[in-house]
Amino acid sequence: MVVEEPSGALRLVGLSKRFGDVTAVDRLDLTVPAGSYFALLGPSGCGKTTTLRMVAGLTEPTGGRILLGDGDITRLRPYRRPVNTVFQSYALFPHLDVFENVAFGLRRRRVRDVAGQVRRMLSLVQLDGYERHRPEQLSGGQQQRVALARALVNRPRVLLLDEPLGALDLALRRRMQGELRRLRAEVGGTFVHVTHDQEEAMTLADTVAVMNAGQVEQLGTPAELYEFPATAFVATFLGRSNLLTGTVTARAGDDLLVEAYGRRFSVPSARARVDSGAALLGVRPEKVRLAGTPEQVPAGHQWLDGTVGDIGYLGVGTEYSVPTGAGVELSVFAAADGEAARIPVGTPVVAHWHPRHAFLLDGGDRSAPDAGTSDRPAPVPAGRE
Structure with missing residues (x-):
């Protein structure tokens, strides 16, 4: 697969989210460079997943804007945003086989050559021959690959990863970290990875934003954050x-x-x-x-x-x-x-x-x-x- 050139940074401008008296995200200003592998790292309750859900369109901001390239996507419905999300739970359709899970978004958009695109993506995630398997017939790592393939086949400008490896054991998590790096190199685009796992963020990301109490405490490369x-x-x-x-x-x-x-x-x-x-x-x-x-x-x-x-x-x-x-x-x-x-x-x-x-x-x-x-x-x- 040919790596596509990145097309515009993701910018969060004064982004906020309050749930009653609780401020989950507090006037967050953040720029995710186009084509980067970016990690939002922090403990439970720091606002990282709420931030990702606002970018995905699954949670409405209380204030601020979400910009992608030259466009304002703050109020766009989720299906109109050039982003896709991979969840910790994978969220695969249990009644559909692997092929149809990956093809789901393409069919909704009435894309031509669905079969060809699905097969190429399954080959990319090393699941050739699994087209007719159901999700319950797959291991956790294989299900995660199906979820990645389903998101990537739509060629999103931004791929959002919400604790994508959290349900895997340590050995499988480390293997999947290698798979994510390989996929990022092959498909291009911008990856935004939410995690509480320090090693995962440092291993995968070009840039890490450490979040605490709804704000970014520090932004930089893994080495910069660790050493200073x-x-x-x-x-x-x-x-x-x-x-x-x-x-x-x-x-x-x-x-x-x-x-x-x-x-x-x-x-x-x-x-x-x-x-x-x-x-x-x-x-x-x-x-x-x-x-x-x-x-x-x-x-x-x-x-x-x-x-x-x-x-x-x-x-x-x-x-x-x-x-x-x-x-x-x-x-x-x-x-x-x-x-x-x-x-x-x-x-x-x-x-x-x-x-x-x-x-x-x-x-x-x-x-x-x-x-x-x-x-x-x-x-x-x-x-x-």
Whole structure:
């Protein structure tokens, strides 16, 4: 199938949705570049699915506009919008076979060569020979492919994916992530993917918008969001972070000096979201190392001493919980290299990191869990599979 050129960005301008006294989406301004794979990431209740349903025409906005290219589609009926939606539940017609499920939209539009288009799409999603199967005869992954084929055969300018892999087990979810990347490369168009799964968003998307309380907390590439979060919420929702409560006391060259727990730390000013007053010094668990004594800490590293309090074996590595003498508990992720022995519970250790791996957030931002570490599991540090 020939990849089609993208035709106009999707823009949300002051988009809002209220349900009685509850504001689900709050004056949202967002641009989804044409031809991108875009993820809306956030916890349950943050407004991401409501946003997608407004774009699809399934929920009417309370205010604002939805623009696609040069056209305003805010008030268009769903079937008149050049978008299609794939739901977590697949929403296949149980009384129709695979062929007729995929052909449904084409027949409604009285498109010619229905058979040819359906067969080409089934070949694209690797379901040749399944034309006469009913949905109940298919596995979850196969049903998801039928749902994708039914949406893509209509050649939408925007494909909306609402938690499309949420009903699949972990192994199948990862295989389907690869299928989505392949389909995106082959058919083109704009994909907007709603998910609460951080790994899924980071693996699939070119751009991620992290949503919280009906608004976007931060927008950027997966690497930008992970390496330099803008808020405490992003730092703890997208992966895991150690957050140390402190105060910016001075500037030394290109660094900011931070007093925290009776110690002085530094953070490059280029990695700071605040340059004075209350601050949260953040460092990701995989950027922290453990040593036996302060003398073993490399020159230039900063550190806190403590004791191994808990151990979690994750296969790809080991996660240590380290209560420190400063009264804050650090999380440390040590990748499995086949060489280092696991450190027993109760062992005195020194947790250390290089300042270039730290970041500094506004200390008045209480959108995250209590300073220290988030309660979310650390993602496996990996690139795209």
